[in-house]
Amino acid sequence: MLAIEKQYVQWHENETLHHARWLSQSNQVPPTRIILVDDKMTADEAYRLACEGTSMLWHGDFHNARQLLQALGRRIDRTNERSEQRKLKKAANKSAANKSVTPKEIPNLFHQQRQMQAQRSRILSRLLLELDAGYISQLRRAPDVSAACTAAFGKLDKAIDETCVLSFRDLQGALGAEGWREKGVPITGLGLSVFPHYGVFAPTRHEYVQLLLDVPLPDTCDVAFDIGTGTGLLAIILAQRGVKQVIATDLNPRALACSNDNFTRLDLSTVQLQQADLFPTDVPLANLIVCNPPWLPAKPSSPLEYAVYDANSTMLRGFLQGAKQHLAKQGEVWLILSDLAEHLQLRSRDELLGWFVDSGLKVKYRLDTRPKHGRSQDNTDPLFAARSAEITSLWCLVPFDS
Numbered sequence: 405m406l407a408i409e410k411q412y413v414q415w416h417e418n419e420t421l422h423h424a425r426w427l428s429q430s431n432q433v434p435p436t437r438i439i440l441v442d443d444k445m446t447a448d449e450a451y452r453l454a455c456e457g458t459s460m461l462w463h464g465d466f467h468n469a470r471q472l473l474q475a476l477g478r479r480i481d482r483t484n485e486r487s488e489q490r491k492l493k494k495a496a497n498k499s500a501a502n503k504s505v506t507p508k509e510i511p512n513l514f515h516q517q518r519q520m521q522a523q524r525s526r527i528l529s530r531l532l533l534e535l536d537a538g539y540i541s542q543l544r545r546a547p548d549v550s551a552a553c554t555a556a557f558g559k560l561d562k563a564i565d566e567t568c569v570l571s572f573r574d575l576q577g578a579l580g581a582e583g584w585r586e587k588g589v590p591i592t593g594l595g596l597s598v599f600p601h602y603g604v605f606a607p608t609r610h611e612y613v614q615l616l617l618d619v620p621l622p623d624t625c626d627v628a629f630d631i632g633t634g635t636g637l638l639a640i641i642l643a644q645r646g647v648k649q650v651i652a653t654d655l656n657p658r659a660l661a662c663s664n665d666n667f668t669r670l671d672l673s674t675v676q677l678q679q680a681d682l683f684p685t686d687v688p689l690a691n692l693i694v695c696n697p698p699w700l701p702a703k704p705s706s707p708l709e710y711a712v713y714d715a716n717s718t719m720l721r722g723f724l725q726g727a728k729q730h731l732a733k734q735g736e737v738w739l740i741l742s743d744l745a746e747h748l749q750l751r752s753r754d755e756l757l758g759w760f761v762d763s764g765l766k767v768k769y770r771l772d773t774r775p776k777h778g779r780s781q782d783n784t785d786p787l788f789a790a791r792s793a794e795i796t797s798l799w800c801l802v803p804f805d806s
């Protein structure tokens with residue numbers, strides 16, 4: 405289940421060289437400069453060291469480490485606020501006022517914001533902790549993190565007593581994911597919850613769920629595909645709407661385990677799962693093919709971002725190009741896509757329409773909805789102008805000759 409290569413870190417402690425397995429879910433390279441720190445470390449000093457590239461292996465109280473991480477976050481935010489943020493906001497204000505913003509400025513804002521997020525993540529990831537075999541922390545007041553870590557990172561080899569070192573930030577990600585997996589995400593309009601696993605796209609934006617509930621099914625809808633199923637949410641909607649056979653695919657093994665878990669919880673015997681790059685094999689043609697691809701054409705910077713960013717729109721274009729040959733007569737393709745990429749000028753509407761045509765598909769109709777999530781209302785976000793204009797659409801596409 406571990407999606408990472410085995411890598412190791414080493415450090416000196418009491419004049420002895422220690423080493424441990426390095427775990428990083430964001431693919432950060434193993435740190436080479438590690439010092440030991442404890443509760444005496446001040447936030448200012450930790451911030452200075454982290455910015456210089458020194459990693460700090462925590463030996464103090466578990467909760468104090470969490471507070472130190474928050475203090476580091478505040479320092480990063482303040483610094484960003486003073487430097488990059490000011491530049492970004494200036495450009496964003498210009499954009500909101502529709503002044504002389506060149507077409508290049510908005511994508512630049514987006515890329516700068518991503519760079520700042522990556523830099524934030526690098527700095528915060530310099531606070532480390534060591535876990536014994538079985539993911540046991542020996543830190544004072546440490547909670548039991550073993551279940552969350554096993555679910556997120558897989559089993560470590562207890563037989564060879566493998567200890568590991570990871571960032572507090574990754575540990576917090578695992579603990580947060582465990583919370584979602586236990587409590588689930590209630591899906592408005594559907595009357596049920598789905599249970600995301602670590603590293604699987606969590607459907608926290610529900611605007612498109614209502615579209616999928618409202619849109620009429622094709623006249624014949626015995627077989628449907630859900631391409632890139634994630635938690636299985638869209639397959640669940642189709643099954644609940646009475647489609648007799650739903651075949652869901654995903655490339656990500658975590659998504660397959662997660663959707664399988666959700667289908668089992670709901671006792672959905674009409675849904676089958678396949679690990680596939682896009683379309684399933686050895687199955688009948690589909691009356692309906694649904695896909696909610698990652699919405700932004702940008703390079704994912706870690707495995708956890710593959711559900712959000714689609715470099716060069718590879719999945720989107722691959723899906724469109726392959727859809728027609730998997731469709732039964734009178735079949736329909738439902739593509740769920742937000743136009744945020746268009747507002748960020750990462751993709752144009754003409755380009756998208758051109759890909760439909762190149763794939764032998766035409767638009768039968770389109771349903772639109774406006775997102776209501778927090779970021780679309782946050783006018784302090786440098787990309788507010790783009791985010792507040794976003795529309796999420798369900799494109800119903802059919803072959804030219806239908």
Ligand SMILES: C[S@@+](CC[C@H](N)C(=O)[O-])C[C@H]1O[C@@H](n2cnc3c(N)ncnc32)[C@H](O)[C@@H]1O
Pocket residue numbers: 605606607631632633634635636637638653654655656659680681682683696697698699710711712719
């Ligand atoms: C934006 S998420 C959508 C998840 C889910 N359908 C939903 O609406 O909540 C995109 C999903 O596509 C999957 N994916 C990306 N590329 C894929 C490919 N080439 N083949 C199959 N699945 C893929 C990702 O792993 C992810 O689960």
